[in-house]
Amino acid sequence: MKEFKVIEVKRSILEDNDADAAKLREELKAQGTFLLNLMSSPGAGKTTMLKRVISMLGDELKIGIMEADIDSDVDAQAIAEAGARSIQLHTGGMCHLDAAMTRQGILEFGAEDLDLVVLENVGNLVCPAEFDTGACRNAMILSVPEGDDKPLKYPLMFSVCDVVLINKIDVLPYFDFDMEKCKEYIQMRNPKAKIIPISARTGEGFMEWTQWLREEAAAWTK
Amino acid sequence: MHELGVVFHVIKMVEEVARENDLTQVESVTLELGEVSGVIDSYLENCWNWAVKKQEKLLREADLIIETIPAVTYCEDCQNLYGTIEHGKICPRCKSPHTYLQQGNEFRIKEISAC
Numbered sequence: 001m002k003e004f005k006v007i008e009v010k011r012s013i014l015e016d017n018d019a020d021a022a023k024l025r026e027e028l029k030a031q032g033t034f035l036l037n038l039m040s041s042p043g044a045g046k047t048t049m050l051k052r053v054i055s056m057l058g059d060e061l062k063i064g065i066m067e068a069d070i071d072s073d074v075d076a077q078a079i080a081e082a083g084a085r086s087i088q089l090h091t092g093g094m095c096h097l098d099a100a101m102t103r104q105g106i107l108e109f110g111a112e113d114l115d116l117v118v119l120e121n122v123g124n125l126v127c128p129a130e131f132d133t134g135a136c137r138n139a140m141i142l143s144v145p146e147g148d149d150k151p152l153k154y155p156l157m158f159s160v161c162d163v164v165l166i167n168k169i170d171v172l173p174y175f176d177f178d179m180e181k182c183k184e185y186i187q188m189r190n191p192k193a194k195i196i197p198i199s200a201r202t203g204e205g206f207m208e209w210t211q212w213l214r215e216e217a218a219a220w221t222k
Numbered sequence: 223m224h225e226l227g228v229v230f231h232v233i234k235m236v237e238e239v240a241r242e243n244d245l246t247q248v249e250s251v252t253l254e255l256g257e258v259s260g261v262i263d264s265y266l267e268n269c270w271n272w273a274v275k276k277q278e279k280l281l282r283e284a285d286l287i288i289e290t291i292p293a294v295t296y297c298e299d300c301q302n303l304y305g306t307i308e309h310g311k312i313c314p315r316c317k318s319p320h321t322y323l324q325q326g327n328e329f330r331i332k333e334i335s336a337c
Contacts, residue, residue, distance in 0.1 A: 002337050004249045009239055009331040013231050013253075095224045098231075127224045130260060155311070156260075188319060 017131055020099035024106070024134030034217035035106070035117045037135030039157065042123035044143040045167045047075045048200040050118060051082040056210050058083050061115040061217060066105045068097050068122050075120070085114070096127035099134040116217050125154040136220050137162045144168040144175050148182035151189055158189040163196065163212060170199040225265040228329070229273045233281060236334060240280055245336040248284040252335075256328040257293040258306055293326025 012018075028035050040046055054063055065079045065086040079086040089105045091097060102119060111117050119135055121128040140161045142150055145168060151158040158164065164186055166179070183195050194212065198205030236251055255261060270286040293306035297313035298320040304313065306326055313321055 002247065002249075004335045004337045006333050006335050007239065007243055007245075008333045009235075010333075011235060012328075012330040013228055013235065014329065016231065016235060094227050096227065098227070126260070127227075130224070 014131070017098050017100070020103070021132035021134035024099055024103050025136060027103075028106075028134070028136060029220065031112050032221040033106075033111050033114050033117055034137075034220040035102075035119060035133075035135045036213070036216075037119045037121055037128075037133045037138045038141070039121045039125070039128045039138070039161075040123060040141040040143075041125055041146060044123075044141040044146065045200045046120050046123075046141060047078055049141060049165065049167060049198070050084075050120070051078060052200055052203060052206055053118075053210060053213065054079070054082040054084045056206060057116070057213065060214070062113060064109060064111055064114040064117045065120060066102075066109060066117060067120045068101075068105075085109075091122060095122055095124055096131050097121055097133050098131045102133040102135070115221065116213065125150070125157045129154070129157040129160050137216055139163045139165065141165045141167050142182075144171055144177045147175075148178045148185065151182065151185035155189050158186050158193065161190065161193055163194045165205075165209065166195065166197045167200055169197045169204060170202050225261060226269045226273070228261060229266065229269045232270075232331065233273060233277065235331060236281065236284075239331075239334060240336065243336075245334075246280065248281050248334055248336040250285040250287050250335045252287040252289060252332045254289050254291055254328050254330050254332045256291045256326040258323065258326045259329045260327075261329060263288045263290070289332065291325055291328050294324045295321050295326075296324045297321045 038046060050065060063084040065084055066089055067075055067086060068089045068091050076086045076088055087109045119133060138161045140157060186193055186195055196205055196209050198209055236248060255263060267286055274281045274284050294303055295306040296303055297318055299318035300316040302313055302315045306323060311321060312319055
């Protein structure tokens with residue numbers, strides 16, 4: 001007869017991940033790389049937005065893109081054409097990235113010489129918000145066709161973001177999207193979030209957005 | 223939504239505890255799971271039962287026990303405590319949105335039974 005004993009653990013499941021994430025941030029700080037975790041629904045315009053950022057900042061910052069969507073060769077090609085390095089991460093069909101997967105990606109990528117790395121997280125507004133990836137800042141894109149009520153439906157996502165981009169403002173006249181209401185909903189969840197309306201198609205709002213990136217990356221790598 | 227992913231986190235953590243305490247067989251793992259932790263207990267059990275079968279002897283027979291922690295929200299304006307599941311973010315007494323979750327998003331290992 002085996003004698004089982006009870007061992008009290010009392011540890012949060014995500015404690016290990018949080019510790020991994022904090023360590024990764026330290027490593028990134030030491031090597032002078034600013035890692036941005038970019039989250040959104042599929043189709044919100046991550047790739048189009050990134051292509052424009054690369055064309056605007058590519059001369060002053062060395063930029064790399066890590067793609068975590070399940071199959072995005074098309075995206076990788078578009079990024080390469082825009083002039084940045086990219087790598088495809090293997091999430092094994094998982095719905096999110098955690099800090100260990102992100103570190104593996106950074107190592108494989110050889111990101112030491114890069115100033116700005118954008119992690120394109122899995123297209124999903126639920127799971128990626130639960131796991132700290134070890135990124136220096138969190139950003140998300142909400143696009144106009146998705147609706148102004150999304151901050152109410154996915155509160156955690158909006159509460160973990162440092163910056164929220166509202167994309168596709170060029171199609172605002174065709175949708176019942178109330179910009180002021182949307183900003184109010186975001187601020188209810190996260191008073192500190194910076195909100196920048198943009199159009200990745202026309203370039204509107206990109207002066208402010210690239211300025212934010214420039215300043216945050218400079219402050220991080222200082 | 224990501225039950226399988228978190229099951230691997232639980233397994234990793236139990237393995238660590240087992241190493242620290244020289245354990246060779248785990249009989250059960252007790253989790254404390256908040257009602258609004260975003261993890262569904264029945265999915266978690268299914269994923270657990272599948273995942274432990276693939277493990278070494280240490281965990282192969284381990285049962286998962288889930289203790290639910292009710293979600294409670296606190297209203298800063300009228301100091302009311304109320305059930306988060308029923309009423310959400312807005313205080314049902316004074317209709318204030320200035321509320322925060324007091325408990326209910328826990329997801330932790332309480333204890334393990336092992337030898």
